[in-house]
Amino acid sequence: MADxxxxxxKCIGSARFGIEPHDAPVDAFPKQPSQKDGLGRMCKTxxxxxxxxxxxxxxxxxxxxxxxxxxxxxxxxxxxEGEAKATRxxxxxxxxxxxxxxxxxxxx
Numbered sequence: 104m105a106d107x108x109x110x111x112x113k114c115i116g117s118a119r120f121g122i123e124p125h126d127a128p129v130d131a132f133p134k135q136p137s138q139k140d141g142l143g144r145m146c147k148t149x150x151x152x153x154x155x156x157x158x159x160x161x162x163x164x165x166x167x168x169x170x171x172x173x174x175x176x177x178x179x180x181x182x183x184e185g186e187a188k189a190t191r192x193x194x195x196x197x198x199x200x201x202x203x204x205x206x207x208x209x210x211x
Contacts, residue, residue, distance in 0.1 A: 110128055112129050113127075114149055115145055116149065117145075117149070122153065131146040131147055133150060
């Protein structure tokens with residue numbers, strides 16, 4: 104029994120990708136130098152499934168995002184011009200805004 108426990112290790116699985124935790128032979132785990140025992144937490148087969156699932160999710164997220172490079176140039180120019188106008192308005196002080204609204208020299 105002790106010999107069998109030494110040759111098996113727990114693969115943690117992944118609930119997100121439907122990978123159930125299970126026992127697997129120690130030689131089925133990839134080397135992971137950053138871990139205390141030098142082995143990964145998932146067996147190689149499930150690690151490959153897990154990373155492929157992450158890549159699919161990232162690709163789907165990227166495809167769902169609007170691509171700024173594909174936007175028409177006129178829309179981009181209008182957006183930049185709108186930002187410039189908003190910045191100019193924000194720089195005006197209340198006193199300067201009143202001076203612009205009031206007729207010069209009291210002329211009506």
